[in-house]
Amino acid sequence: MPYRRLPKTDQARIRALKAAVDSSVKGGVFTKVLTHDTYHRAKELLESFSREVSAYKRCVTEQSSKKGNEQYDAALKKARMYVSHFIQVLSMSIMRGEIARGKRSYYGLPENEDTVPNLFSEASVLEWGQRVIAGEQRRQSEGGIPIYNPTMGRVSVVFEIFKEMYDRQHMLQSRTTEALANISNMRHKVDELIFEVWSEVEAAFASLSGDTRIKRCSEYGVIYYYRPDRAAKKRMADGLHIDIQLHLLTP
DSSP: OOEEOOOSSHHHHHHHHHHHHHHTEETTEEOOSSOHHHHHHHHHHHHHHHHHHHHHHHHHHHHHOHHHHHHHHHHHHHHHHHHHHHHHHHHHHHHTTSSOGGGGGGGTOOTTOOOOOOOOSHHHHHHHHHHHHHHHHHHHHTTOOOOTTTTHHHHHHHHHHHHHHHHHHHHHHHHHHHHHHHHHHHHHHHHHHHHHHHHHHHHHTTTSOHHHHHHHHHHTTOOEEOOHHHHHHHHHHHHHHHHHHHHHHOO
16 A cells, blocks of 8 residues: 655645645536645645745855846946045055045045055945945035046946945845745744645545456645555556456457
8 A cells, every 4th residue: 555755845745735626626626525624725835935935045046147147247347446546546645645545544544554445345345336326425515626537426326326225135135034934934834734635535435346446536735655564565466467467468
């Protein structure tokens, strides 16, 4: 006798619930294999669980999109270059005496150095981009002459494009984490309901026997497995049955 085993993957869980829900209504008529309460709970949980799984897959796909990653990498590279170049031009303006060295503090830069901060990471580009923009706005508000090549206007545009894509990436990461957490929290509830559904299905077809009972239960999503030794015996029996049939048909 085969044994049933609860689904191990989320897609298998969805298939099991969907089979039970779809088979419970045939030609617009409720089959009464499941109780009305179980049917409606299965239908609602199927919809909510499927929605979370789809949301998770969608977020993962967007995050791993080659085109999206290429655009993000290009925006990061450009923002890093513009922020770095602006700081370098600021330093040269200070060395030429066009801007007072003390103004470096407006940008969060040490006054006694002319080095460019480490912009290797995304977080550092985000941090220094915001500092540079705020510092230049403050200096110009005090009557300072604007820096050119690159201008702060150009730096701001490039930086905002990067920041928008950066924020979107982090939003996707948050949504992915949230969807995965929701799925994880729902799995136990889904498994409990599938167990309940399968028990009702098997009870409804208890009067049937053998393969007929297994077939009808399988229509409602019940998954059966044969133990390895019994599966081998069943294959041998099936093969013997076919050989007998062929023998009887042979003149």
